[in-house]
Amino acid sequence: MTRTYIFPQMNDTTKNFAPDHFNDEEKLIEQTVEQFAAERVYPSLEKLESYDYATARQLFEEAGELGLLGADVPEDYDGMEMGKKISGLVAEGLGHGSSFGVSFNIHTGVGTLPYMYFGTKEQKKKCLPKLASGEWIGAYALTEPNAGSDALAAKATAKLNDDGSYRLNGEKQWITNAHLANVYVVFAKTEEGMTGFIVERDMPGVSVGPEEQKMGIKGSSTATLILEDVNVPEENILGERGKGHYIALNILNLARLKLAFSNIGSGKQAFNTALQYTQERKQFNRELSQFSMLREKLAMMAASIYRAETGVYYTARLIDEEDLSEDNILKVLPQYAADCALNKVAASEMLDYVVDEGVQMHGGYGYMEEYDIERMYRDARINRIFEGTNEINRLTVARSITKLFTKDASVFEADDALGNEQYEKALAAFNKVMQTLTSEEVISLKEFENEQELMRLISDTVMDLYLMKAVLIRVEESKKRDIEEALAAYITHDSSRKIQANLLEITARIAKDPAALQGAIRDLTVDSVDLIGLKRQIADYMIGKGSYSL
Numbered sequence: 084m085t086r087t088y089i090f091p092q093m094n095d096t097t098k099n100f101a102p103d104h105f106n107d108e109e110k111l112i113e114q115t116v117e118q119f120a121a122e123r124v125y126p127s128l129e130k131l132e133s134y135d136y137a138t139a140r141q142l143f144e145e146a147g148e149l150g151l152l153g154a155d156v157p158e159d160y161d162g163m164e165m166g167k168k169i170s171g172l173v174a175e176g177l178g179h180g181s182s183f184g185v186s187f188n189i190h191t192g193v194g195t196l197p198y199m200y201f202g203t204k205e206q207k208k209k210c211l212p213k214l215a216s217g218e219w220i221g222a223y224a225l226t227e228p229n230a231g232s233d234a235l236a237a238k239a240t241a242k243l244n245d246d247g248s249y250r251l252n253g254e255k256q257w258i259t260n261a262h263l264a265n266v267y268v269v270f271a272k273t274e275e276g277m278t279g280f281i282v283e284r285d286m287p288g289v290s291v292g293p294e295e296q297k298m299g300i301k302g303s304s305t306a307t308l309i310l311e312d313v314n315v316p317e318e319n320i321l322g323e324r325g326k327g328h329y330i331a332l333n334i335l336n337l338a339r340l341k342l343a344f345s346n347i348g349s350g351k352q353a354f355n356t357a358l359q360y361t362q363e364r365k366q367f368n369r370e371l372s373q374f375s376m377l378r379e380k381l382a383m384m385a386a387s388i389y390r391a392e393t394g395v396y397y398t399a400r401l402i403d404e405e406d407l408s409e410d411n412i413l414k415v416l417p418q419y420a421a422d423c424a425l426n427k428v429a430a431s432e433m434l435d436y437v438v439d440e441g442v443q444m445h446g447g448y449g450y451m452e453e454y455d456i457e458r459m460y461r462d463a464r465i466n467r468i469f470e471g472t473n474e475i476n477r478l479t480v481a482r483s484i485t486k487l488f489t490k491d492a493s494v495f496e497a498d499d500a501l502g503n504e505q506y507e508k509a510l511a512a513f514n515k516v517m518q519t520l521t522s523e524e525v526i527s528l529k530e531f532e533n534e535q536e537l538m539r540l541i542s543d544t545v546m547d548l549y550l551m552k553a554v555l556i557r558v559e560e561s562k563k564r565d566i567e568e569a570l571a572a573y574i575t576h577d578s579s580r581k582i583q584a585n586l587l588e589i590t591a592r593i594a595k596d597p598a599a600l601q602g603a604i605r606d607l608t609v610d611s612v613d614l615i616g617l618k619r620q621i622a623d624y625m626i627g628k629g630s631y632s633l
Contacts, residue, residue: 100168100400101393101557103567103633112169115149116176124180131182131302134294139263139304140220142183143190147217151177152191156199160211167337167399171344178348181462182302188345189259189303190214192338194221197268197279200412201322201330206281210266222264224255224282224308225331235328239310241271241278247317249273251280251288251310261291261306268321268330269310275325280315288313299461333416339423339470340402343395343430346466350388350434353459355630357384357441360448360456362626372626375619377444382618384437385625386577389570389633390550391426391433397553398422421483424476425546431466431473438463474539481538484545485531488521501555505575505607509551509582512604513544516586519600520593537592540585547578547585563633566624573617583607 105113123145130138146152154170156162163169170191177184198210213219227237239253251271258267269282282289292307322330358381361371371377398419405415438460442449449456467473520537531537551574558564558571583604590600625631 099560101396101560102172103557103561103563105172109169109172112165113172113176116151116173117179119146119149119151120176120179120184124177124183127183128181128302134262134304136263136304139183139186139302140217143187143220143263144217146187147215151187152195152217153215155191155196156211156215160207160215162211162215166403167340168396168403171341171395171399174341174344175348175351178345178350179352181458182300184345184349185300185303185465186220186260186263188338188341189223190221192341193223193268193334194260194264194266196334196337197223197321197330198281200334200407200409201279202281203318205318206321210281213265219265220260220263222258222260222267222308223334224258224267224269226256226258228254228256228307235277235331237270237272237277239269239271241273241280241315243274244314249278249280249315249317249320251282251313251315253310255308255310257295257305258291258308260304261308262294262304267308269308270327270331271310273324277327277331278324279321279327279330281319281321282310282313282315286313286315298464299458300465329413332420333413335470336416336420336423339427339476340395340398342466342470343391343423343426344399346430346434346463347388347392347395349459349463350391350430350437351631353434353438353441353456353463354381354384354388356456356459357381357437357444358625358630360445362629371444378622378626379615379618380440380444381625382573382621384440385621385631386570386573386618387433387436388631389567390554390574391430393553393557394426394429394550397556398426421480421545422549424471424479425542425549427470428473428476428480428542429546429550431469434463434466477539477542478535480542480545484517484541485521488517501552501559503555503575505579506548506551506555508607509579510548512586512607513548513582515600516589516593516604517541520589534592537589540589544582544585547582551575551578566621566633569617569620569624572612573614573621576612576614579607 124142127138127142143152150163151173153162154165154173155167156164158164174184174188174191177187180187195211195214198207198214202210210219214221225237227239229238237253239251239255241249241251244250251269253271255269265284267282267284269280270277271280272278288311290309290311292309295305297305321327358372361377361381364371372381401422402419407415438456441456442460445454445456448454449460451457471479554571554574558567561567586604587601590604594600
């Protein structure tokens, strides 16, 4: 299908997308991943953080035997072919695996998907079965020392040889799985433009620098990939010559969604760790979980997780409905650039918030290395930088939305399936602001690129609208209405306040007559709601469950 909007719509396509509706097979997969993370990965963290590559490879092989590495891979190439929702479920479960979760995500995401979507039959036959089994470990080499956020500003070169092969030279920085990988997807400049190459570890001229000394995720290998006169045969060209940027950008879209799933898993783990501590630790002869301010923290952490979780599963459900065949991939994936970007931002910032509050709830112990929450705090920080910084992702969202408005100012008309007045008011106000913003007499698209503050505000508003609507759809279909209605009510009111503040700031910048627009924005103000009561209801439920559980 061709999308003309990105805001969620309630229809048969989206039905039963959330974890609340996992079928028996999906529940079994979830249990398998949780067991693998708890029994095999977590006890191995000390070895992994000492760069015990043999242990890491063993874990990859075990994950392959369980089918976890091949969730996306077609059955014809020894994979499970279960779609983005299930591969996301697996990534979420491995989010409990600390550094190994990072290595796993790179392998199953950017380390595998380029062959699936852009490889020849011969390349798929050679690489995918080995990657799905864990015999091979994959890596992705795009970033360079001086490129920063401009990932396509590659200086690595590929010179054409007389026999049709290419000679690669250059360095690729911060390559996850660098010391583990058997094969790398490498991007380099050719006469035709940026081109993707399949580079195997044992090719002459391929070497790997020393391990980077990182703040967190210490158990994942991160190093520089060095290419010195590496002769790559013609059959190792990935995709079309000069069109490597299509591979890079579209695979990064899917990688952002997979990273968001992993962040959900890490967020739940941090929440559960903090909740358990508040139930075990006593102050003034009372469990910490009995103090209302700490209960409020738990409620807000849970709501943040629920909001982000809903978004990633909704988006995965949409993508699973698409035709991702080779002939269609470059038509479909760009339509989901904004969805994947905003989910990555929401999930990574949720994780940072949850681990930070987790440390706070531990008090001084949260700063001590012997407590798991300290490692979680350090490990979480990279996620706002991974797969494009959150600033870059916000620009992606803003550009996508603004371009849609310049083509059709009615594309964001709300459907009437839910009838939530608060959401409808927020969307109507956003429409009015965007219609004004995209008027040529206000600001041109060229000028808009220099207004990154505006782009951030637009992106954050879109993110709140998208996730608010996804939450409302989820609750409409929920089997556990009381707690989820409380979560939805809190999220809806909190999001509306943020949207109102953002739109007021935008109009003050762009409107010739701000008062005319701000009237509609002020209509977002809703009747007083007992937010404290909602948060107490959420906290009571989670404390009663003893974990983040619906």
